[in-house]
Amino acid sequence: MKKNQTSLMDPVPLAGDRISAAGSAALAQRHGKPMGQRILENWQLYALLFIPVALTVIYKYIPMYGIQIAFRDFDPALGFTASRWVGWDWFTRFFKAPTFGRMIKNTILISVYGLLWSFPIPIVLSLIINQVRFAKFKRIVQTVLYAPHFISVMVICGMIKIFLSPTGGLLNLLLGTQIDFLTQSEAFRTIYIASGIWQDAGWGCIIYLATLANVDPGLYEAAKVDGASVFQRILNIDVPELLPMVILNLIMAAGGIMNVGFEKVWLLQTDLNKATSDVIAVYVYQQGIEQAKYSYSTAVGLFNTVINIVLLIIVNKVASKASDVEFV
Amino acid sequence: MNATAKKNHTGMSDKVSDVILVAILAVCLVIVAYPLYYVLIASVSDPYDVYAGKTFLLPSQFTLDGYKAVFADPDIVSGFLNSVKYTIIGTCFSVIMLYITAYPLAQKDLPGRKFISLFFVFTMYFGGGLIPTYLVVQKTGLIGNMWSLFLPGGVGVGNMIVVRNYFQNSIPHDLVEASEIDGCSKFRTFISVVIPLSMPILAVQAVFAMVAYWNDWFTAMIYLGGKGSPLPLVLRGILMKSSAAAEQTAMLDGGYAALQKQTELIKFCSMIVAAVPMLIAYPYVQKYFEKGFMAGAVKG
Numbered sequence: 001m002k003k004n005q006t007s008l009m010d011p012v013p014l015a016g017d018r019i020s021a022a023g024s025a026a027l028a029q030r031h032g033k034p035m036g037q038r039i040l041e042n043w044q045l046y047a048l049l050f051i052p053v054a055l056t057v058i059y060k061y062i063p064m065y066g067i068q069i070a071f072r073d074f075d076p077a078l079g080f081t082a083s084r085w086v087g088w089d090w091f092t093r094f095f096k097a098p099t100f101g102r103m104i105k106n107t108i109l110i111s112v113y114g115l116l117w118s119f120p121i122p123i124v125l126s127l128i129i130n131q132v133r134f135a136k137f138k139r140i141v142q143t144v145l146y147a148p149h150f151i152s153v154m155v156i157c158g159m160i161k162i163f164l165s166p167t168g169g170l171l172n173l174l175l176g177t178q179i180d181f182l183t184q185s186e187a188f189r190t191i192y193i194a195s196g197i198w199q200d201a202g203w204g205c206i207i208y209l210a211t212l213a214n215v216d217p218g219l220y221e222a223a224k225v226d227g228a229s230v231f232q233r234i235l236n237i238d239v240p241e242l243l244p245m246v247i248l249n250l251i252m253a254a255g256g257i258m259n260v261g262f263e264k265v266w267l268l269q270t271d272l273n274k275a276t277s278d279v280i281a282v283y284v285y286q287q288g289i290e291q292a293k294y295s296y297s298t299a300v301g302l303f304n305t306v307i308n309i310v311l312l313i314i315v316n317k318v319a320s321k322a323s324d325v326e327f328v
Numbered sequence: 329m330n331a332t333a334k335k336n337h338t339g340m341s342d343k344v345s346d347v348i349l350v351a352i353l354a355v356c357l358v359i360v361a362y363p364l365y366y367v368l369i370a371s372v373s374d375p376y377d378v379y380a381g382k383t384f385l386l387p388s389q390f391t392l393d394g395y396k397a398v399f400a401d402p403d404i405v406s407g408f409l410n411s412v413k414y415t416i417i418g419t420c421f422s423v424i425m426l427y428i429t430a431y432p433l434a435q436k437d438l439p440g441r442k443f444i445s446l447f448f449v450f451t452m453y454f455g456g457g458l459i460p461t462y463l464v465v466q467k468t469g470l471i472g473n474m475w476s477l478f479l480p481g482g483v484g485v486g487n488m489i490v491v492r493n494y495f496q497n498s499i500p501h502d503l504v505e506a507s508e509i510d511g512c513s514k515f516r517t518f519i520s521v522v523i524p525l526s527m528p529i530l531a532v533q534a535v536f537a538m539v540a541y542w543n544d545w546f547t548a549m550i551y552l553g554g555k556g557s558p559l560p561l562v563l564r565g566i567l568m569k570s571s572a573a574a575e576q577t578a579m580l581d582g583g584y585a586a587l588q589k590q591t592e593l594i595k596f597c598s599m600i601v602a603a604v605p606m607l608i609a610y611p612y613v614q615k616y617f618e619k620g621f622m623a624g625a626v627k628g
Binding site: 035038039042044045046047048049051052053055056058059060061062063064065066067069076080125128129131132133134137140141142143144145146147148150151152153154155157158159161162163167168170173198202206209210213224229230231262263267284285288289294297298301302305309312 | 341342345346349350352353356357359360361363364366367378379380381384425428429431432433435437438439440444447448451453454455456457458459460461462463464465468479480481482483513514515518539542543544545546550560561563564566567568595596599602603606607609610611614617618619
């Protein structure tokens, strides 16, 4: 139980923390110095932390305190705490908004379909890359597959617009058609997800490839001697090695299911594909930045964040109950 | 007898599976590389030929007019220079932030270390959201100021944990102790022992930060208020414009058609100009990526 909680807060690196807690206790005993003296000895380290802590307080924690404007009618002149209290008004207004159901549905569907399609691909890809024996080819494949990750979403969306253009767009040229895909709401999810896979599937391999690099080569040799085919080696050696990392990643992904990125949706949204492209993140931006409805936008954003955190906790619990896998 | 047969069988199937694996990856390679290649070709071809589908494999009527126009466009040039400036300053800022946060937190005997770690990690899971953050940025007077791109980001906590774990696991503790026994202060040890020993992770983190700042436009869009736009934000005006007008006039002769033609060409060229710097940079640190990721994961 305790383990679950810690893995939620700090999924990967906590092992070090636990050990270090024991370690620091041991150190304190060994040195036998009082706390005050140890703090003084480390003043330079605290000095290093000063700016990062200050920036985090100002730009992360004060905005958290400012979330209360979701329950107030924010007036810039009065500030976060003095504006008029309105309780749940903004939330009720959001739930009654004509596009509320559509936005929730679109946000969840883009995420769920996105997860279903884009989650397995890096796993399969890395299993294949890992088994390829030609080092040079392997490196070229990795370099090329990583490349799109380093390109700005703006350029990616520019490419999408140009490739999908009804006249002279690459896809229409190849298909011999003249379809304006970006005006078709039924095509939006496919465009969003496929381009996401194109951009990040290769990048997603890194963590799996790094895990697979830990496999003892002797295991493969032994399996070969026993007559195991490549497919059997992947199934019996590589897959079990990857499983804990896969589950960990799945938890993180499931926790972010309400987090449909703003940038790509906003850039690709047209009036005609709104039926499927209207998502919460874009709404938060439009209401908040474009229309300056600060309180309302904050309430919508808070609603989204809370659902995300609840999801993360649920998924984390379910996953650790359903398997014996230890999350680090 | 049986054993040899088995061995032969394995040998055969290994060759077959080699071919299959390589073939699958070759297909992936083409799928990923071709769109980029196509943009590159289109950027040096005649836009009418691109429309007509004559540039699938090779450029048609090779021309550098598009690039000439891109580098003559004052908006694009200033966007490019702004991006270079933000990327250099932002990368230095981010890496320094990561290092000065990760190093103290990597000291196992630092009093309060756990609490301070939690203080940072909490911000990974919960935040004020778009508007409250915007209002604080506004209140601190950063709207329209370059520093609004860097300061509100503060410390990249995920990357900070990776760097911290690297300090803990990959830097020999004996060396740090030896330098402190030799009379170096904690700060001096950090500068002259720890930093030089952490070059691989420094390189990876610098490239990550570089890419993030080079490609960012959203922060610039909401905080800069239209002043000093970086390249991707300038591109938004160019790329997101509908090309319908260009298509309608594509058949016409004369100045207007020529102008549209250039607009289309500039789209391809400006995308190349925006993408190429990062595509050149990352292969240099590629061999450290796996290390960089694993430093954040299990060890000890």
